Structure formats: structure tokens, C-alpha cells
Amino acid sequence: MPPLTDDPLAASMLRIPAGTVELRDDRRGTRRREEVEPFLLSRHPLTAGQHATVTGTDLAPSPSGASPVTDISWLDAVEVCNLLSARAGVDPAYIRDAPDGEVTWNRASRGYRLPTEAEWQYACRAGTGGYRYGVIDEIAWYEANSGGRVHDVGGRAPNAWGLHDMLGNVWEWCWDLYDEEVYGSYRIFRGGGWAEPERGCGATVRRRSHPTFAIDDLGLRPARSVD
Secondary structure, three states, X not given: OOOHHHOOOHHHEEEEOOEEEEEEEOOOOEEEEEEEOOEEEEOOOOEHHHHHHHHOOOOOOOOOOOOEOOOOOHHHHHHXXXXXXXXXXXXXXXXXXXXXXXXXXXXXXOOEEOOXXXXXXXXXXXXXXXXXXXXXXXXXXXXXXXXXXXOOOOOOOOOOOOOOOOOOOOEEEEEEEOOHHHHOOOEEEEOOOOOOOHHHOOOOOEEEEOOOOOOOOEEOOOEEEOO
8 A cells, every 4th residue: 555645635635523413314304413533524525626636537627636526426435535545555436336336434444535415515604604614705705706617625714623615715625414204315515615606605505406416616624533
């Protein structure tokens, strides 16, 4: 296995403390609280440069290597996480029996993975309780200030835990199914993107799509479990 120093994300991972988060289900009109164990989360979305380093390919033309990788499906994101794990010399978090097979999460793995919806919302709020962790024009690239394009990561103020671009710039895939009873295999993405109006960039905003869906304001933010 490659040594840990070959890990292109090692320096960007932040430890998120344990806590609780309240999630809502608008269709059912319910709310639930979930416990969140400590975990690692990248301080910014995966960049085009980091993606190219680990995959050797560019999914779409990017303004720079420091802008978030976009046009990446949920299934692509799963594969990228496994490639990152291989570079770090740890067991992969995800298992697929075939290219079109079901994805299984090995929860004992400490490899790279997508955050759960609960982890994402908890990390986004960083101990705050409002719709956003700051003034939107200070923390997010969105429809009114993005100039119609993605921006390099870290260009807006971070939240209290040092995480940049949790709102705006690009939506971020999460592990969870959205609503299997109604939407089948559709997966959740969070956070709002550069094309999103102000109301769509909030800690509780939820969107979903098929795991093969990819678009120019949707990316990912890698996570890792810890002991």
C-alpha cells in the first residue's frame, strides 16, 4: 500500500467533535434527533486538483485546480473515496460486487467516505442553531454574488469549526437515501451551490437525485470515521 504521506487530503481533514443533531422529514412531518460520533471532515469540498491527483482525470473543465470538482455523480464520489483510501493505505469504506452493483458501507473501515446527512448538518452548524452560521455574503458563493460560476475553495469565511463552503459554491453528496419508499435509490445532497438563490443555502435544506446524476454545481466533501 502507498504510505500515508501519499494521501492528498491528510492535511485538510478536521476532527469534528461528538454531539447531537435534529433532522426533519418534511413529507412525513416528523423530526428526529441523532447522535453523532467524532469523525473527520475535509475543511473544504474536494478540489479539481485533488480529484485529478487521485483519479488521473478531469471530469469537467475547471477555472483552477483549487475550485471544487463538479459534474460528479454519487457513484463517482463513492469510487473517489475508495481511491483516496487506497492512497492513504487504509481499507476502503465502500464495497461493490460489480460496476452496477449495490454499494455497501463497511462501517468498521477508517477509509474515506461520504458524510451521513446527520454528520453533514451537524458539522455545517458547528454549534450554532440558526439557518446559517453567518451572514450569507460573507460565508457563501450563491446566485447573487457568484457571477454565475464556481469559485476556488476557501474564499469565504469558515464556520466556527474551520469548515469552508459548507453553504454555497457546490452542493455536496451525502451517504443517505432520501426517501426509499417514494424515491427508491435517490441520494441526498446538501448545502446549496453557486447557482442557488439565497433561500436554498441553509443548514437544513435537503435535495435529492439518482446516484448517477451529475451537474456543474454538485461535488463532495470527504469524511472519515475515527476510533
